[in-house]
Amino acid sequence: MPPVNKSNKLSNVCYDIRGPVLQRARQMEEDGQRIIKLNIGNPMPFGFNAPEEIVQDVIRNMDQASGYTDSKGLFSARKAIMHYTQQKNIEGVSIDDIIIGNGVSELIVMAMQGLLNNGDQVLVPMPDYPLWTAAVNLAGGSARHYVCDEQSGWLPDLADIENKINANTKGIVIINPNNPTGALYPKEILEGIIEIARHHGLVIFADEIYDKVLYDGNTHTSIASLADDVLFVTFNGLSKNYRACGYRSGWMIISGDKKEAKDYIEGLNMLASMRLCANVPGQLAIQTALGGYQSINDLVAPGGRLCKQRDLAYDMLTAMPGVTCVKPQAAMYLFPRLDSEMYPIVDDQQFILDLLLEERVLLVQGTGFNWKAPDHFRVVFLPNVDDLTEAMVRIGRYLESYRKK
Numbered sequence: 001m002p003p004v005n006k007s008n009k010l011s012n013v014c015y016d017i018r019g020p021v022l023q024r025a026r027q028m029e030e031d032g033q034r035i036i037k038l039n040i041g042n043p044m045p046f047g048f049n050a051p052e053e054i055v056q057d058v059i060r061n062m063d064q065a066s067g068y069t070d071s072k073g074l075f076s077a078r079k080a081i082m083h084y085t086q087q088k089n090i091e092g093v094s095i096d097d098i099i100i101g102n103g104v105s106e107l108i109v110m111a112m113q114g115l116l117n118n119g120d121q122v123l124v125p126m127p128d129y130p131l132w133t134a135a136v137n138l139a140g141g142s143a144r145h146y147v148c149d150e151q152s153g154w155l156p157d158l159a160d161i162e163n164k165i166n167a168n169t170k171g172i173v174i175i176n177p178n179n180p181t182g183a184l185y186p187k188e189i190l191e192g193i194i195e196i197a198r199h200h201g202l203v204i205f206a207d208e209i210y211d212k213v214l215y216d217g218n219t220h221t222s223i224a225s226l227a228d229d230v231l232f233v234t235f236n237g238l239s240k241n242y243r244a245c246g247y248r249s250g251w252m253i254i255s256g257d258k259k260e261a262k263d264y265i266e267g268l269n270m271l272a273s274m275r276l277c278a279n280v281p282g283q284l285a286i287q288t289a290l291g292g293y294q295s296i297n298d299l300v301a302p303g304g305r306l307c308k309q310r311d312l313a314y315d316m317l318t319a320m321p322g323v324t325c326v327k328p329q330a331a332m333y334l335f336p337r338l339d340s341e342m343y344p345i346v347d348d349q350q351f352i353l354d355l356l357l358e359e360r361v362l363l364v365q366g367t368g369f370n371w372k373a374p375d376h377f378r379v380v381f382l383p384n385v386d387d388l389t390e391a392m393v394r395i396g397r398y399l400e401s402y403r404k405k
């Protein structure tokens, strides 16, 4: 048999969060070593369970889950999502404008497959959640990275966005609240992005999957609530706000200037039909989740578990020589910077691998988020205070030995 190769479509596709360092960590675990994992935003293994009422509701309704639903999703779930969009002041959304998917991940891929022709470009933040870059490239497009500026708290640099637009640019992605930086965008930045999209006829893709994971009394504004003359596709789901990643339940909402986008919307509907429907148990959880007690608020409040862990990780990291970090306003990640004179890193994947081998702590290197310089890494602050403290001690020790080399 001749060699079986992956398709050319995958040649520009990369997803380092689950890359070679993770494979190594798995091997080490198989060999009986205990690793502290600060690499993936999956709350459940750290004792953040999905709200009990969701779990019970899914179990109770399981007998209704064995058939396909409408390709766009269960009516009751989409109705609950429609009410949620009203709470977020996104106007003019009907049940028909909502598509439920197997997590936001599936819908991101679908949204890009439905829009892009070969050579089209989409503006994606840098650093990014790398699925966006991968999905653009898989669809035959190319991701152009615009800078989020660390000096200004990781806010998108509007001038850089403007500079990177050309005749092939079709859309702009914003991740707000942001993974990996924890930034939360103020209204003025969102309005600036809308103005650019309006002027250049771009679709705005808004990934808002962390919109309830907010610290310090912050509130979240959905960019789609700020205009009706631009096309918005807004993404959200149960994975983070409801700690239910494994339910694979997410949705996308099409709003704004829909009349100019009939053809694209027809394409999205066709892609949704081709995979018949999203996993039904996950869909069954949506109505209960959105309408029930919002226990995430207790976790992010001062003294709440997530808030405490954020503060601890932030304080310990920024006390290390040569480490600076913008304090996250939202989400569950820190994206610290290493001073390049103290830490002249050439290959940050190797740097993270050495940390794993020496100290059994697993992180993801900054270049895994399409950050160009090898001077950042991402920390997930989901482990409990004891494990997080231990991880920080080990990172501190590793950095100290690196400085002495």
Ligand code: PLP
Pocket: 041, 102, 103, 104, 105, 106, 129, 175, 179, 207, 209, 237, 238, 239, 245, 248, 249, 250
């Ligand atoms: N978008 C962002 C910004 C994320 O951080 C993640 C997961 O970490 C996803 C999307 C994927 O979410 P889902 O579990 O709904 O596929």
